[in-house]
Amino acid sequence: RYPELFTYISKNSHDDVFYEDDIWPGEDENGAEKVQEIVSWLKAHPVSMLSRSSCDLQILDSAIVEKIEEEVANCKTRKGNKKVRVTVKPHLLFRPLEQQHGVVPDRDAEFRLFDRVVNVRESFSVPVGLRGTVIGIKGAERDADVLLEVLFDEEFHGGLIIRCSQSKGYRMPTSALINLSHGIRTENGGQKQPSGKQQYQGNASSPHKGYSPGNQKHKHKQDDEFSSVWHMLQGSGKTQVPQNVNDKEKKFGQNAHQFHKPSSVDNTSKSQQKKQDATRKGIY
Incomplete structure (x- = not known):
């Protein structure tokens, strides 16, 4: 048209x-009527219902965001509130302070769509410790200017409606979030080390570190296997050397016998020939 x-x-x-x-x-x-017809046609098109976004923005559609909300609600229904006390080393904890504004908690963290995150800043409308899911990533030239669209698990005062049903959304910088999914990905990638290498490292640092009954049984089994292989090699060495020598002697004797046998036959025939020649000379 x-x-x-x-x-x-x-x-x-x-x-x-x-x-x-x-x-x-x-x-x-x-021309005025033509313009009004075009405007009415564009408004009637399904594309007009979509929200505008910049070209450098990675987002999840409204249908996917709705499914995420349903899954979070189902998880809340299945799981009950249970308090667990855990002992954690101090250097593994992150303490949110106002003086740390702009400092990224983990510089190695890579944010992706569907990642689970938790807010660690008090300078936003989002409550500290509230978890959510990344539904959009707005890129920028500087890492500090990157904004993440997060769909939080609960509604809060001052929340935004970002393709979601309630005020659960908010746009936050990477310095305000800890990426829980990145930690899970890193942990799963670290489990691909060979088991033998891990046992060696545990035993090398301390004789008691990495101790378990299974490791001791495995160690005794390896010792038995090494000793049996050592005895087998020693036994095979004792039997094989004389056998090889005897075989060589037998072969050498046979060759020598075969070599001298034709010579004796030749000497006998030569002596008989001489006798016959002498007899003939005497007759003649």
């Missing part, structure tokens, strides 16, 4: 402003 509009825009792509009289210059062509 409206080919004259798109033809004129393609020919004058260097311009930013277009006038209706330039597109429909004829007296019988009512």
Whole structure:
């Protein structure tokens, strides 16, 4: 529809402003009515229902965000509130302070869509410790300017409606969040080390570190296998050397016998020949 509009825009792509009289210059062509028809047609198109976003923004659609909300609600129903006391080393804890504003908790963390995060800053409307899911990533030239669209698990005062049903969304910098999914990915990647290497490292640092009954049984089993292999090699060495020597002697004797046997036959035939020659000389 409206080919004259798109033809004129393609020919004058260097311009930013277009006038209706330039597109429909004829007296019988009512440019104002044409513009109203185009506006009504665009509003009736399904594309007009979509929200505008920048080109460097990675987002999840509203349908996916709705499914995330349903899954979070189901998890809350299945899980009850249970308090657990855990002993943790101090260097593994992150203490949110106002003086640390702008400091990223983990510089190695990589944020992706669907990642689970937790807020660690008090300078936002989001309560400290509230968890959520990353539903959008707005890139920037500087890492400090990157903004994440987070769908939090609970509604809070001052929350935004970002493709969600309630005020659960908020746009936050990476310095205000700890990426829980990145920690899980790192932990799963660290479990791919060979088991033998891990046992060696545990035993090398301390004789008691990494001790378990299974390791002791495995150690005794290895010692038995090494000793049996050592005895087998020693036994095979004792039997094989004389056998090889005897075989060589037998072969050498046979070769020597075969070598001298034809010579004796030749000497006998030669002596008989001489006797016959002497007899013949005597007769003649």
